[in-house]
Amino acid sequence: MIGAASALLLVTHGRIAGISSIVGSLLKSDTHDRGWRHAFIGGLVAAGVLGNMLAPAAIGAVTQPIVVVATAGLLVGIGTSVGSGCTSGHGVCGLSRLSPRSLVAVPTFMLAGAITVWIAGAFR
Amino acid sequence: MSRDACGRRCRSMSLVLAAISGALFGAGLLISGMTQPARVIGFLDITGRWDPSLAFVMSGAIGVYAFAYRAVLARRVDPWFDNAFDVPKRRDVDRRLLVGAAIFGVGWGLVGLCPGPAIVSSPSSTSALLFVAMMLIGMFVVRIASMRLRSRSHWSQNSAEVDS
Numbered sequence: 478m479i480g481a482a483s484a485l486l487l488v489t490h491g492r493i494a495g496i497s498s499i500v501g502s503l504l505k506s507d508t509h510d511r512g513w514r515h516a517f518i519g520g521l522v523a524a525g526v527l528g529n530m531l532a533p534a535a536i537g538a539v540t541q542p543i544v545v546v547a548t549a550g551l552l553v554g555i556g557t558s559v560g561s562g563c564t565s566g567h568g569v570c571g572l573s574r575l576s577p578r579s580l581v582a583v584p585t586f587m588l589a590g591a592i593t594v595w596i597a598g599a600f601r
Numbered sequence: 602m603s604r605d606a607c608g609r610r611c612r613s614m615s616l617v618l619a620a621i622s623g624a625l626f627g628a629g630l631l632i633s634g635m636t637q638p639a640r641v642i643g644f645l646d647i648t649g650r651w652d653p654s655l656a657f658v659m660s661g662a663i664g665v666y667a668f669a670y671r672a673v674l675a676r677r678v679d680p681w682f683d684n685a686f687d688v689p690k691r692r693d694v695d696r697r698l699l700v701g702a703a704i705f706g707v708g709w710g711l712v713g714l715c716p717g718p719a720i721v722s723s724p725s726s727t728s729a730l731l732f733v734a735m736m737l738i739g740m741f742v743v744r745i746a747s748m749r750l751r752s753r754s755h756w757s758q759n760s761a762e763v764d765s
Contacts (some may be wrong), residue, residue: 479629479665481629516619520621528721532631538726539714539726546712546728554740570670572668572669
C-alpha cells in the first residue's frame with residue numbers, strides 16, 4: 478500500500494514520496510509548488526484522524542518523557558535535512574531506485590537507530 | 602497533461618490526487634504497524650528481542666515501488682500534472698549524507714517515530730505533535746545554518762539540495 482501510494486504520486490506529479498523533503502520544502506521561501514505538498518500532508522493527517530476513529534490501537538503510545546520526545550524530533554528534523562531524506566525517501570523510494578546515496582544512507586540510519594535502542598535499553 | 606495546460610479544474614484534480622496518495626500512504630503506515638513506536642523500536646532492537654516483521658513491510662513497499670518506478674519511467678510519458686519527472690539525480694556519497702543519516706537514526710531510535718508516522722499520529726497524540734513541531738524546528742535550523750554557511754567552502758555546493 479505504501480509502495481502503491483508512492484507510485485501514484487510518481488505517476489500523477491512525477492515526484493518521489495519522501496515525507497521529510499515534502500515537508501521540508503514547505504519551509505523554504507523559494508518553493509513554488511506548495512499545493513500538492515499541502516494536499517499530500519493533508520492526506521496523511523486525514524488518514525491519522527480516520528485511523529484513530531476506526532482503529533485506535535493502530536496508533537501506539539509514545540512512552541518516553543517529553544524531553545526525550547522533543548530531542549528526538551529535533552534530531553529527526555536536523556538529520557533528514559542534512560542527510561536529504563528519511564525512511565520513505567531513502568528507505569522505500571531510494572532503495573527501489575537503487576540510488577547509491579540511499580544504499581549508503583539506509584544502513585547508516587538503521588545502524589544508528591539500532592545503537593540508540595541498544596544504549597537506551599541499558600537505561601530501561 | 603502538462604502544467605501549462607492545467608486549468609482550474611485540472612489543478613483541483615491534481616490536489617485531490619496528491620491528497621489521495623497521502624491518505625493511502627498514511628493508511629499503509631497505520632496498517633503495517635509503523636505508527637506503533639514500540640514495534641519500530643522492536644525492529645531496531647537487533648541486540649535484544651528483535652521483531653523483524655517491519656522488514657517485510659519495507660520489502661513489500663520496495664518491491665511494489667521498484668516495479669512501478671521502472672514501468673512508469675519506461676513509458677516515457679510525462680506525469681499527469683507536471684511537465685517532467687523530478688526525481689533525485691545525485692549519486693555521490695558525501696559526509697553530509699552520512700552525518701545526516703546518522704543523526705536521523707539516533708532520533709528515530711530514541712522514540713520509534715520517523716516523519717511519516719509522526720505526522721499520521723499527530724492528530725491523536727500530543728507527543729507525536731510535539732515531535733513534529735520539533736522536527737520542523739530542526740529542519741528550519743538546518744536551512745538557516747546552510748544559508749549562513751553558503752558563502753563558505755564545500756558546504757556551499759550541497760547545502761541547497763534536499764533531494765529525496
